[in-house]
Amino acid sequence: MRMRAAVLEEFGQPLVVQEIDLEEPKTGEVLVRLVACGVCHTDMYTASGVDPSGYAPAVLGHEGAGVVEAVGEGVDSLRVGDHVVTLFSPQCRECEHCLSPRTNICLAIRDQQGKGYLPDGTTRLSRDGEPIRHFMGTSTFAEYTVMPAIALAKVSPEAPLDRACLFACGLSTGLGAAMYTAKVEAGTTCVVFGAGMVGLGAVAGCRLQGADRIVCVDLSQERLQMARHQGATDVMIGGADTVEAILEMTGGFGADHTIEATGLVGVMRQAVESARMGWGLATMCGVAGKGETIAIIPRLLITGRRVAGSSFGGVKGRDQVPQLVQRYLDGDIDVDAFLSHRLTLDEVNRGFDLMHAQDGIRSVIEFA
Ligand SMILES: NC(=O)c1ccc[n+]([C@@H]2O[C@H](COP(=O)([O-])OP(=O)(O)OC[C@H]3O[C@@H](n4cnc5c(N)ncnc54)[C@H](O)[C@@H]3O)[C@@H](O)[C@H]2O)c1
Ligand SMILES: [Zn+2]
Ligand SMILES: [Zn+2]
Helix, strand or coil, X not given: CEEEEEXXXXXXXXXXXXXXXXXXXCCCEEEEEEEEEECCHHHHHHHHCCCXXXXXXXXXXXXXXXXEEEECCCCCCCCCCXXXXXXXXXXXXXXXXXXXXXXXXXXXXXXXXXXXXXXXXXXXXXXXXXXXXXXXXXXXXECEEEEEHHHEEECCCCCCHHHHHHHHCHHHHHHHHHHHHCCCCCCCEEEEECCCHHHHHHHHHHHHCCCCEEXXXXXXXXXXXXXXXXXXXXXXXXXXXXXXXXXXXXXXXXXXXXXXXXXXXXXXXXXXXXXXXXXXXXXXXXXXXXXXXXXXXXXXXXXXXXXXXXXXXXXXXXXXXXXXXXXXHXXXXXXXXXXXXXXXXXXXXXXXXXXXXXXXXXXXXXXX
16 A cells, blocks of 8 residues: 655655555554654654664654554454554563563564564565665554554553553653552652653652652753652752752652663763662663763662663553553543644654754654
8 A cells, every 4th residue: 555654764864754655464463544653752863863773764653553454364462443552662472571570571573673674574664666664663653554463552442542652652661660660669759860751751650659759850840840740749950969969858868769761871870879778779761872881889789779771661562551541541640741742744853853952742743
């Protein structure tokens, strides 16, 4: 079929919206008609050419939500008409990692996905017979996408898809970092560094876990206001004296949980240093630049602080994204507050500009 898609043709250049070809879903694959798609940093990072693993031409986009239009052979988990959220982090339910409760990092299709191919090593995207590669296994800056069934979460049909799409990446990452990676306990003190999509999700996650005190640190007063709305009990402007300020607020000990959502290694260090002696857990969500490292004084670890990393918030996508969406439907999470701008596919590059200017939390592309 023919469809419109935003293609990364050349690094550092705007995406080009054009008609390209999409093949039918093969065995284990599903055709999804996209209804909405968020614009995320990872798309912009890849488009910029800074990401060393990037490739072109490719159709970007990974925060999609839509409706199943057709299923390939052997797909029994989804039916035509189902509402789905795309998962750059799949869940095959069979590999060693999927069978373990300790991680959400599925091993099933990593290699091919990382190279821009579907699991059988080919693409469904093309132009004049020349293959165009998939991005993060999702390629949702397009009217339609073909994806492995193991990378689609079936969500309640009652969830508006323009909000459900935010659960495809940033929001689930933040919520999950608090709920599944850190497993924040009721009554604890938590500090969240960063109040973008991920940090605000983490604030909400800490609140849902019953944290007593939730401190959010950011550079923007406006974003800190949003953090309060999501459940932060204290907010502060970040800087060189942040660790000291947090130690002061916590009787000199530090917080039970710190969650980093900035991507800055200097802030990651602050997250470790402001975690409580004895048991404080510092959870890292941010994606740092290639080659960057975190400086940690070993004594901080010997005296009981721990560090964890969180990919997609530790969320096992097919099982837990539907549960998180349900909590939104139950009124536990205010998702509307994150949807700042609505764009058409043709305006996709404006989504990057808005992100660059830190205008709003998320821009969402709506497909007519
Ligand atoms: N682990 C994952 O699976 C995953 C998924 C999505 C995003 N991410 C990463 O998470 C990070 C956050 O994503 P986002 O969409 O929320 O980004 P964002 O840019 O919207 O938010 C980052 C926030 O950090 C704040 N900040 C900057 N310097 C600070 C400082 N010194 N102290 C405190 N706050 C500071 C900024 O003001 C901003 O509000 C990025 O690195 C992103 O790549 C990771
Ligand atoms: Zn993302
Ligand atoms: Zn798996």
